[in-house]
Amino acid sequence: MNKSNASEQDIINLSDNEKNQLTFQLSQILENWKLEDSEQLIILGLEEIIKPRHLYKYRRGDKSFEFNDVMVTRSRMILGIDESLGTTFPTNKQYASVWLKRSVKKFKHKTPLELMLSGDTGMTRVWHFLDCTQGWRS
Numbered sequence: 001m002n003k004s005n006a007s008e009q010d011i012i013n014l015s016d017n018e019k020n021q022l023t024f025q026l027s028q029i030l031e032n033w034k035l036e037d038s039e040q041l042i043i044l045g046l047e048e049i050i051k052p053r054h055l056y057k058y059r060r061g062d063k064s065f066e067f068n069d070v071m072v073t074r075s076r077m078i079l080g081i082d083e084s085l086g087t088t089f090p091t092n093k094q095y096a097s098v099w100l101k102r103s104v105k106k107f108k109h110k111t112p113l114e115l116m117l118s119g120d121t122g123m124t125r126v127w128h129f130l131d132c133t134q135g136w137r138s
Contacts, residue, residue: 024061034097045070084130
């Protein structure tokens with residue numbers, strides 16, 4: 001699935017196996033960003049649904065997240081941000097995790113991670129900052 005072009009309908013219509021694969025992919029992205037379990041759940045919008053100690057079940061790829069409206073929106077944003085980070089830092093994929101935790105002047109010296117943890121608006125701001133074409137679509 002093309003990361004940033006995945007529509008809500010595409011994600012909702014995935015088979016169970018594809019949902020497991022998407023769950024695994026999202027888990028890997030958040031792990032690569034070196035986020036704490038609690039931060040991962042907040043970014044996924046699942047902090048009220050899944051306990052941090054249960055994330056290992058999803059990381060293995062044999063259990064999928066429940067892809068409700070919030071989860072579908074968050075999935076699209078995570079995939080888009082990850083793709084944009086790969087474009088921004090093509091020679092050093094590990095730098096994405098560093099950049100997410102450094103203050104950015106454009107974000108009033110907050111870190112991108114702080115914005116992402118604040119909800120959809122913050123995640124959208126980070127995505128649009130990294131990928132200016134997203135602002136054209138909104």
